[in-house]
Amino acid sequence: MITAVCLNPAVDKTYRVFSLQPGRIHRVERVEACPGGKGINVAKVLKRLGLDIRVTGFIGGGAGDALLRGLDRWDIPHRMVRIPGETRTCLNILEEVRRTQTEFLEPGPAVPPKKWEALKETVAEMAEKSRVVVLSGSLPPGLAADAYYELISLVQSRRAKAIVDTGGAPLARALEARPFTVKPNGAEMASLFQREEMSDSERIGVLREWNRGGIPLACVTLGERGAIASMEGRVYRVIPPKIEAVNPVGSGDAFAAGLAAGLDRGEGIESALALAAASAASNALHLQAGQVNAEQVASLKRKVHVAILSP
């Protein structure tokens, strides 16, 4: 079993408008809404890849109920902890005429200390039955930056592998807990070092450093350029197949999900990385985040090239 932890889930809402005009009134003809947030996207991909997945995190209010109904519709089992306030909405306004996407991310409700204790208990119980636990996304208000640090310790003391996909201070603290895998994207890695950009050789230096710090599998994802990973003294360059991306939003989550699937199935590192890149590519070929297709992933996986850069 895999557990996906989504501490700050959202209702992802999409408005389609002909033209977005600041200062004007827009009548939205069609509204779409579904569960969202990085951890939910991970769960959605894993479900579509056919894995045994459970999700936990915080929900609140009527928007939280809507989120649960969405998970039920997708047949994703959940054990969410209810908190006061309303689960946040993340709004994406798709503009037809200029093809822009304008996003508005709400902060989400604050987590009271008692509810954080309840979530930790839930994660500990779920970790007992899981081989892999994926921890994805930003932290909601009310949680300290070491929230992932605490969860990784809980999870790994129960012999499950933790995969962490976050940025900023929560990532910096998470590294100290020595998760099995970290998977920031290039921008998140660079910002840890107050940098705008990094070269691939600098990135490899960081990944090796993380290995030395006790993180067995260190990855960085680089969008359409694929990913770089480092494990047991070997550095892997993951080169995805060439595709015509429809919407790359959620491809980082799909990468984390593919990695989790590979580790859960006990695949070798090269196969797990190829599955991760194939899942990311399939995600980018769909309009909605997390909307991968298992057959397409299998076919894309054969076109991923995993090169060993150094022995």
Added chain:
Amino acid sequence: MITAVCLNPAVDKTYRVFSLQPGRIHRVERVEACPGGKGINVAKVLKRLGLDIRVTGFIGGGAGDALLRGLDRWDIPHRMVRIPGETRTCLNILEEVRRTQTEFLEPGPAVPPKKWEALKETVAEMAEKSRVVVLSGSLPPGLAADAYYELISLVQSRRAKAIVDTGGAPLARALEARPFTVKPNGAEMASLFQREEMSDSERIGVLREWNRGGIPLACVTLGERGAIASMEGRVYRVIPPKIEAVNPVGSGDAFAAGLAAGLDRGEGIESALALAAASAASNALHLQAGQVNAEQVASLKRKVHVAILSP
């Protein structure tokens, strides 16, 4: 008692952003949400003016629950009819840097025929106990354009006075049911005649025509210019006090509410029109729609000038 009917209520949500940039991601730091929709605004104003007010209409889903909690918070009694789907959200994005307001109005869930029957029964029961019933706003999907026509007939056969504030086909059909009062704004009146603009003398011609058609009190509101009304052969020009408007959104609803309050209390036409204009002015002095202040309304009312244009 006054009944406010809001067939297409909304959760009014406000995002404050520094700058609205199409194509970009915006992290919203503060989200405000409260019950909205024209009928809800009417009820809110009447509550604040100290009247005995009840509200009915359709709600659905978790957003509908949030709307009910908001009405409870405002101490406004309600008898809403629950329908499938989610009550719509109307989003207002306030941009700090250029001071623009960008609005997105969702269509709202469709009303199934059986639920329309349930609403009519509810309105009929509430009309039995009401002196005035206010029918405000657009019709939700699923209702025919003669929805207000049907409600006016139901209401007035129970000796309550119907006040109708809407536009387009629902207004055109409502006129045929001879409500006690109609109160479109200038644009709504003009668009009935496929016109962009109308002169005041043309407007007066329309109001008199409506009187002749069986509508005792015919009004048109003209924003900061006030309103024109016609009743029993007399035409009234309502001139509001000069104010520094903060936000005029909802002032038309406040005008309808003031009129309803005057009629409910059995005031003369001139006093009722002055109360309507004062309520509209107080609304415009507040940031939030429907946020009038009873003392301010009383003081503004003394500054409203109601001139009789013709005997």
